[in-house]
Structures are given as structure tokens and as C-alpha cells.
Amino acid sequence: METLKEKFEALAHRIQSSGKPAAAWFPQFTPVTLLNAENWWEALAVCEYALDTHEDEALTAGFFELIFSAYDCNVEVDLNEEEYAYWWEKVISVCDRVAVFNGAGWSQKGAQYSEARYGKRDLSLLFPCYEKAAEMGSPEAEATVAYWRYMGFYCEQDRAEGERRFAALSSPEALLWGKYYRAYAEQHTGSKEKALLMRKELLDELPQGHRLRAHVYAAMGDALDIEEGSVAEEAACYEKSLELVPNLYSLKNLATLYFRYPELGKQKELAFELWEKAWHAGVWSAANFLGYNYQEEEWLDMPKAIEWLEKGMLYCESYCAYELALIYLYNDEYKNVERGLMCLQRCVDDNYVEAIETLANVYFNGELVEENISYA
Incomplete structure (x- = not known):
């Protein structure tokens, strides 16, 4: 059978x-x-080809x-450990090559590290990467960095610096993103x-079909939440966002409302479909909701629950790791004390309070492991 590397090289x-x-x-x-995952791999190969042949930089960046x-994301979730390592190497390489001439490479690199699997994730790179993208004139990054500075997200808060950056936005696209983030700052x-009025004014200004409209509708739904x-108005906002961008993050919140x-x-049943999407x-x-609900009586399917919790833990979801720990430690049918303790420790490393208490009790009671009161 061909490896992923061999398929991509072909x-x-x-x-x-x-x-x-x-x-x-x-x-x-x-x-x-x-x-379609196969089409995406072909697109990545085309992107590399564009970089190799020095295609028009603006076209390549777009x-x-x-x-x-x-x-x-649709591609990476189904990769095994070896395939993911290859995918990661390819993705970061392409980001680095695009970053030579366009800020989109930097912002995407930061996003990749902030959402990567356990062992690759590094949130500390998110702000520096976006800052470099902003320095190169990436419109979305310029507005994003202004907002993060203003609010103190992923960096030290400096409202004066945030205001300065907002005021410096000049390109039409950056100004639109600036209005989008200004509404968030007003909301908080x-x-x-x-904030709602600002979003409605932005919708009036944005052309029909503009991708940012989807984000504005999603933000309006989140504010209602x-x-x-x-609830009906909130769902309508999410539905409008998904009409524009079918794979937007608002899928999860809409699923939860439907459920x-x-x-x-x-x-x-539609909620489960949307959570998977x-x-x-x-x-x-979204793995949190799937892993939890497949443990409920109405939808009980423990193998599916474990599958989704394992997937969530792979992507650093502490709730998933904690639920897995409880299953592996206390469910006789699926008991695996060693893995359960590993899951708990993963949560403890993430400062997940419930896990810290549970692990302390495990060592204090000495039922699953040798009693160690001083460690507890």
C-alpha cells in the first residue's frame, strides 16, 4: 500500500x-x-508548484x-501519527515559504501552532506570528493584532497601543476587519x-457574499448566546453565517442549539451531524459534546464515546482527557488504570481543576494505585 508521502510525491x-x-x-x-481530502492534497501540491515556479505572488498568496x-483541518483529523508528522512538515514548510513575501504565511503558521495536536501545539507563537503578518501588511492580521493588544489576548494588554494600531488601519480590507474587531471590543x-449596532452597520457596508459577513453573523449569534x-434569533444568525461559509466555527454552536x-x-440527530462537521x-x-452525549442513556454508545474523547484529547481538549480518565479508571468494562492516570496527568498539566482533585483522591484513597498521602 502506498504511503501518504508516496501518494503526495506522485x-x-x-x-x-x-x-x-x-x-x-x-x-x-x-x-x-x-x-474533499484528496482534492485538498492536490491543491497543496499545486501551491508548492506555484512557489517552486515563482508564480505571481499575489495569486499564490490568495x-x-x-x-x-x-x-x-478536514484532512488532518483522519491522519495517523506518522501521516500527521508528514502533513505537519509540509504545512509549516509552505507557510514559511509564503511568509517570505506575504503575511498570510505568518498568520497561518501561528494559527497552525495554536490549534495543533498535543506535542506540536504552542500558543506562545500565535501573537508573534500575527505581529509579523501585520508588519507585512496583512489586512486581517493588522486588525487582529490591534484587537489583541487592546484586550490583552495572547499578549500583554496595552490599550493605547491597540488604539494606535486601530487608528493606523488604512487599506479597505483592514478597515473592514477593524470595524469587526471594534465591535468585539465594544461588546467586552x-x-x-x-456593539450590535456596529455589527449591523458593518453588514450594511459589506458586499453580499463577502466572507467577513459570515463572521459578523456568527459574532451576533455568540453575543445572543x-x-x-x-434562541430562534441566535440560531438564525448561525444559519446565515453557514450559508456564506459552510465550514465556519458556528457549526458547533448551531448544533448545540438544535440539540x-x-x-x-x-x-x-442533526446536532450530531453538525458537531461532526x-x-x-x-x-x-465539538468532540466534547460528542464524547459526552454518547455516554447518555438516549444515545449510549461507549465505543463511540471513547473514540470521540480520544480524538478530543489528541487535540488538547482537557474535558475529553478527563472524561476518558474516569472511564478508564472506573468503568469495569473499559478499565485501563495506566492510561486513565496518563489522561488525568495530561489534565493536571493543563491545570484542569477537576482532574487535580481526582488525581489527589486516587493517591489519597489508594484504591487504584499504591496509597501516597504526601503526594496527594
Whole structure:
């Protein structure tokens, strides 16, 4: 059987020997076709080909941004450890090569490290990478860094610096993203009503079909969720966001609404479908909902629950690791004390409070391991 590396090299050879310039390949990859993993790998090979042949930098950067609009997540989730290592090496290499001439390479590199599997994840790289992207004039990164500085997210808070960066935004795209983040800042630090008005004004300004519209609708839904507003209105916001970008992070929240509120008129089975779609779109916390609900009587399927909890733990979801620990330590049918302790320790390393208490009790009681009161 061919390895992933061999398959990719064969793809790359076919593209290189086609005689077509890289830009001629770009149009065949769309938001629809990129949802297919094989098409995504081909697109990555085309992106490498574009870099190798010095294709137009603006076209290459745009293509790079397209294929990394969460379509990469759909590919990585099904890879084994060896395949993931190869995928990771390829992805970071392409990010580095794009970063030479366009900030999108830097911001994507930071995003990859912030959402990677256990052992690769490094949140400390997120802000520096976005800052470099902003320095290179990436519109979204410029606005994002302004917001993070203003709020103190992923960096030391400096509101004056955040304001300065917001005021310095000048390109049309950066100004739009700036308005998007200004509304978030207003929501967190000022008037929620004003934040809603700012979002509605931004929707009036954005062209129909613009990707940012999806993010604005998702933000409006999230604000309603926090304020416990109208469930129907919240769901409508998420639905509008997904009409524009079908693999947006709002999949998870919409699934949760469908599951919890029968008045929305949706079958609960649809929630499971949407949680799985969210997972494939890189919303790793969707595994928490799947792992939990497959342990409930109505949907009981312990092998599925364990499968999803294992997947979530792989992507650093502490809740998943904790639930796994409880299963492996206390469920006689699936007992595996060694792995259960490993899962607990993983949670402790992440400062997950429930796990710290549970591990202390395990050593204090001495039921599953040798009693060690001083360690407890």
C-alpha cells in the first residue's frame, strides 16, 4: 500500500510534468471541491508548484489563503501519527515559504501552532506570528493584532497601543476587519447594544457574499448566546453565517442549539451531524459534546464515546482527557488504570481543576494505585 508521502510525491510529479503554469490549476479548487481530502492534497501540491515556479505572488498568496480556510483541518483529523508528522512538515514548510513575501504565511503558521495536536501545539507563537503578518501588511492580521493588544489576548494588554494600531488601519480590507474587531471590543468593554449596532452597520457596508459577513453573523449569534437572548434569533444568525461559509466555527454552536431546544423544530440527530462537521472544520471542542452525549442513556454508545474523547484529547481538549480518565479508571468494562492516570496527568498539566482533585483522591484513597498521602 502506498504511503501518504508516496501518494503526495506522485501528485506533485503529475502537476509538475503537466506543462501548465500553476495559476492555470488554481480555478479548479473551490470551497466545494476542497471539502474533499484528496482534492485538498492536490491543491497543496499545486501551491508548492506555484512557489517552486515563482508564480505571481499575489495569486499564490490568495490561493494559499483559500486552501487553508479550515479545509486543512478536514484532512488532518483522519491522519495517523506518522501521516500527521508528514502533513505537519509540509504545512509549516509552505507557510514559511509564503511568509517570505506575504503575511498570510505568518498568520497561518501561528494559527497552525495554536490549534495543533498535543506535542506540536504552542500558543506562545500565535501573537508573534500575527505581529509579523501585520508588519507585512496583512489586512486581517493588522486588525487582529490591534484587537489583541487592546484586550490583552495572547499578549500583554496595552490599550493605547491597540488604539494606535486601530487608528493606523488604512487599506479597505483592514478597515473592514477593524470595524469587526471594534465591535468585539465594544461588546467586552462598553455597550452591548452599541456593539450590535456596529455589527449591523458593518453588514450594511459589506458586499453580499463577502466572507467577513459570515463572521459578523456568527459574532451576533455568540453575543445572543452570552446574553441568553432569543434562541430562534441566535440560531438564525448561525444559519446565515453557514450559508456564506459552510465550514465556519458556528457549526458547533448551531448544533448545540438544535440539540437543546426542541422549539427550533430540528431533530437531535442533526446536532450530531453538525458537531461532526464542526470537528472536521477544526472546532476541536465539538468532540466534547460528542464524547459526552454518547455516554447518555438516549444515545449510549461507549465505543463511540471513547473514540470521540480520544480524538478530543489528541487535540488538547482537557474535558475529553478527563472524561476518558474516569472511564478508564472506573468503568469495569473499559478499565485501563495506566492510561486513565496518563489522561488525568495530561489534565493536571493543563491545570484542569477537576482532574487535580481526582488525581489527589486516587493517591489519597489508594484504591487504584499504591496509597501516597504526601503526594496527594
